[in-house]
Amino acid sequence: MSPKVLKIAVTCFVLAGALGGLMYTTLAEGTEYYIHVDEVMKDPAAWQNKKLQLHGFVGDLRQRPDSLDYKFHVQFNGKVIDARYTGVVPDTFKNESEVVLKGQLHPDGFAVEPNGVMAKCPSKYNPATAAPRTAGS
Amino acid sequence: MPLLGSFTLLATFVVAAYALAACVAGGRRRSRALIESGVGAFYTTAALMTVASGILIHAFVTGNYAIKYVQRYSDAAQPLAYKITSYWGGLDGSIMFWVFLLSVFGTIAVAVNRERHRELIPWVVAIIAAVEMFFIFIMVVHNNPFDTFVAGSPADGKGLNPLLQNFYMAIHPPSLYTGFVAMTIPYAFGMAALITGHLDDAWLRAVRRWTMIGWLFLTFGLTLGMLWAYEELGWGGFWGWDPVENAGLLPWFTATAFLHSVMVQERRGMLRVWNVTLVITTFFLTIFGTFMTRSGVVQSVHAFGEDPWLAKLFTGFMVLIVTFSFGWVIYRLPLLKSRHELDSWVSREAAFLANNWILLFSAFFVLFATMFPTLSEAVRGQRLTVGPPFFNMWMRPIGLALLVLTGVAPLLAWRKSTLTNLAQSFAWPVAGAMVTTAGVVALGITVWASVICFGLCAFVAVTILQEFIRGTEVRRGTSGADIFSALVGLVARQRRRYGGYIVHLGIVLMFLGFAGQGYKQEENMKLNPGQQGTVGRFTVRHDAITVTSDDQKQMITGHVTVFRGGKAIAELTPARWFFAKHEDQPTTEVAMRRAPGEDVYIVLAAYQVDTQNATYAVTVNPLVNWIWLGFAVLAFGTGIALLPERAFAFAGVSMPEGTATTTLLLVLLLLPGLAGAQTVVPRSELRKQLEADIMCTCGGCMAPMNNCPMGAGCHGLKEQSEKLDKYLAQGMNRDQVRAAFIADHGGQDVLAAPLDEGFNRLAWALPYVVGVSGAAMVGLVARRWSRRADGTAATPEAPPEDALRARLDDELRDLD
Numbered sequence: 001m002s003p004k005v006l007k008i009a010v011t012c013f014v015l016a017g018a019l020g021g022l023m024y025t026t027l028a029e030g031t032e033y034y035i036h037v038d039e040v041m042k043d044p045a046a047w048q049n050k051k052l053q054l055h056g057f058v059g060d061l062r063q064r065p066d067s068l069d070y071k072f073h074v075q076f077n078g079k080v081i082d083a084r085y086t087g088v089v090p091d092t093f094k095n096e097s098e099v100v101l102k103g104q105l106h107p108d109g110f111a112v113e114p115n116g117v118m119a120k121c122p123s124k125y126n127p128a129t130a131a132p133r134t135a136g137s
Numbered sequence: 138m139p140l141l142g143s144f145t146l147l148a149t150f151v152v153a154a155y156a157l158a159a160c161v162a163g164g165r166r167r168s169r170a171l172i173e174s175g176v177g178a179f180y181t182t183a184a185l186m187t188v189a190s191g192i193l194i195h196a197f198v199t200g201n202y203a204i205k206y207v208q209r210y211s212d213a214a215q216p217l218a219y220k221i222t223s224y225w226g227g228l229d230g231s232i233m234f235w236v237f238l239l240s241v242f243g244t245i246a247v248a249v250n251r252e253r254h255r256e257l258i259p260w261v262v263a264i265i266a267a268v269e270m271f272f273i274f275i276m277v278v279h280n281n282p283f284d285t286f287v288a289g290s291p292a293d294g295k296g297l298n299p300l301l302q303n304f305y306m307a308i309h310p311p312s313l314y315t316g317f318v319a320m321t322i323p324y325a326f327g328m329a330a331l332i333t334g335h336l337d338d339a340w341l342r343a344v345r346r347w348t349m350i351g352w353l354f355l356t357f358g359l360t361l362g363m364l365w366a367y368e369e370l371g372w373g374g375f376w377g378w379d380p381v382e383n384a385g386l387l388p389w390f391t392a393t394a395f396l397h398s399v400m401v402q403e404r405r406g407m408l409r410v411w412n413v414t415l416v417i418t419t420f421f422l423t424i425f426g427t428f429m430t431r432s433g434v435v436q437s438v439h440a441f442g443e444d445p446w447l448a449k450l451f452t453g454f455m456v457l458i459v460t461f462s463f464g465w466v467i468y469r470l471p472l473l474k475s476r477h478e479l480d481s482w483v484s485r486e487a488a489f490l491a492n493n494w495i496l497l498f499s500a501f502f503v504l505f506a507t508m509f510p511t512l513s514e515a516v517r518g519q520r521l522t523v524g525p526p527f528f529n530m531w532m533r534p535i536g537l538a539l540l541v542l543t544g545v546a547p548l549l550a551w552r553k554s555t556l557t558n559l560a561q562s563f564a565w566p567v568a569g570a571m572v573t574t575a576g577v578v579a580l581g582i583t584v585w586a587s588v589i590c591f592g593l594c595a596f597v598a599v600t601i602l603q604e605f606i607r608g609t610e611v612r613r614g615t616s617g618a619d620i621f622s623a624l625v626g627l628v629a630r631q632r633r634r635y636g637g638y639i640v641h642l643g644i645v646l647m648f649l650g651f652a653g654q655g656y657k658q659e660e661n662m663k664l665n666p667g668q669q670g671t672v673g674r675f676t677v678r679h680d681a682i683t684v685t686s687d688d689q690k691q692m693i694t695g696h697v698t699v700f701r702g703g704k705a706i707a708e709l710t711p712a713r714w715f716f717a718k719h720e721d722q723p724t725t726e727v728a729m730r731r732a733p734g735e736d737v738y739i740v741l742a743a744y745q746v747d748t749q750n751a752t753y754a755v756t757v758n759p760l761v762n763w764i765w766l767g768f769a770v771l772a773f774g775t776g777i778a779l780l781p782e783r784a785f786a787f788a789g790v791s792m793p794e795g796t797a798t799t800t801l802l803l804v805l806l807l808l809p810g811l812a813g814a815q816t817v818v819p820r821s822e823l824r825k826q827l828e829a830d831i832m833c834t835c836g837g838c839m840a841p842m843n844n845c846p847m848g849a850g851c852h853g854l855k856e857q858s859e860k861l862d863k864y865l866a867q868g869m870n871r872d873q874v875r876a877a878f879i880a881d882h883g884g885q886d887v888l889a890a891p892l893d894e895g896f897n898r899l900a901w902a903l904p905y906v907v908g909v910s911g912a913a914m915v916g917l918v919a920r921r922w923s924r925r926a927d928g929t930a931a932t933p934e935a936p937p938e939d940a941l942r943a944r945l946d947d948e949l950r951d952l953d
Binding site: 019023026027029030031032033034035053066067068087088089091092102115 | 372498502505509510513519520521522523524526527530531661663713721722723724725740742743750752754
């Protein structure tokens, strides 16, 4: 192997190693588990205090009068989790709408982080009528 | 009609197949006649696709709801403009639009380069025709936009998604597609060069120009996407690292890398394999981006339909592209040998190399993070996602590093920079950066990334300024012209170099806007009428909630007064619109007070009509408008770099002294005049407008005059109507009448929607209009001068500008 090729190889290796290592460590902080309600309920204790993106359907939505505090159920495949949230919700956030919630599971329910409500918004390629999938599909 | 459409698509497929076959055969046998017929067939595909597009648009405009696609994406109530833009509102139509654009671009590219690159043309045509065939194939067998209902056709359509019924959405996708599609042309030229083995640097010119055009459209599309997200989606930001956005960003990175590294190849004959690879990668990423967003491989909250069949088809096509393209690269490796070695790491080519690595790494990173959920599911069976914070954490330092290079590279010489050289060039920019950083810190901004970004912006800006000043000085010294003429002459002489600097300036302006995002302030507030809330330096007072409607939608409008330092500075009307047939997805109509320093951005988050209370999400967004302005500057710079040789022929001959200055002054004088020209609204139109503007006072109906539920007999309506007639008789215009009503009533809640949206739009459009008209004007003037230059061809060449030559010695043009 000529010295030039060696030099390039070593540089690439070191760079790739450094960036890869850095990426791996930061990834650990940045990741969130994308998970459905029924999967969590199989073993709720295991998922507590982890960053989750909880996928399910809204039910029993209640708002405390004169506030931005919401309490509701998230359900999927027959399993239900209590959730609470304070803040502005998207237009499509209502009973039976499909949502992805960012936050953490605590013993008393799922705490949604600020701006953590993402209602599945109908894309332009999927008209509204075709969008909602039935639970369990 | 639909049958004719389907038939046209089929015919296009056949003709494209013929073009491919004829050109391959002609290219191999060197048969001129075969190639000619292939090119003719290729032009025909463009004609056929135009016909097909015409048929589809006709179906939309006439409301032919027997066609499934038309029924799904339009309805009778839609304004004409949105009926036309529904063409690319869905998957099937967007693929057809893609093919249409590709055929048109291909035709232009072939027609322009036919003589210049004769030996490449058959292969260029073959490649483009093959890509066209792939997309037409998808349409014909799977996503035919001309599919009709089997039994019975609905009377009306479902209507386009209200979110897409918006000015930006009408122009954003076509612009992005245009960028995507234009990237096919450089790929076709690159492959043609590989296949024929004509790998001299001539083909690079065609490739470079088309990449620049594609890059401009891509940038335009991305910027419009940001603008749309900012104005329409109402979450206060403009970039959310959504897979769909990322798909557009990926080829942008590689195209940007190519535009830089191609210079190294031109000047130094290096990086030839690298450049070919970048061209191929860019094209691949455009296809990959389409695949990612259309096939449901990546799940995003913008849930695109899952379509395994389409996914398989695209995967096959991508595998084919990679093996075919890189197979040729490997086969031609001996011809792609580098002519030089890197002399020093303190040189411009090294800076370009670093820039390339960073850009490529950005592309890789964004790709990786976007695909991460899919990858983790495949590898670990557990869907893990990464959010915007992860992207931001990585892209912030990457962006800043790129910004550093933007400033450093122009200061370095080709081959090797000497220390004295460096000290001279860096003194002013570094000083500028330090002063700015200190100033920003003194102003109380503590977000480190923003502070560094401001400092670097100053660094780059001073660098660019310094380059312009030095060049102008030198030219002034040699030609004796006045400062503006010297400047124009300088830019004309080296359009790409100075056009590139202007592009960099645009990028700097955009970075100002990105830096501002670091310290934006957000607040949610629930207010009763008369109550106030505070965000940053601004106080927001909620006045009222009104309900109005027109034939397409019902509008809930919040009326807000914004104060700064106790003074009312704006009255805003954030709203919710409920479109008919889409009542469950109201659109958020953001109200903004735009200013160069900071935008006040208000969203009506929730409301109660009976108690009149409202919840507003208020964001103070610093410097965000510089992003849009930055794009205008960037487009202007790209335009200069793209101007053909001929347009600047005058630069070679001596110009009458002061020509440029006079022109500039004229342009400056003309522009405000043009902007100030206003159309006068006819009387009856004005009255109609005002009836929609002004609320009826009959008490409790909460409707504007033209929509009062109590009808003509209403006493409040009569009262308002008489007042309106009186004011109109006095010759007042719309604003004056509204002001008078507010004065009479003692509050602006007498207006249904005081904010004139049209004006807002004009305000943002102005920089673009100025940029475009400026570029057009420059082009026109340049053309005229060049024509005169033709007439006076006998004029001796300007004396060689020794000083300029000396300074530009580092260009090494003669050494290569």
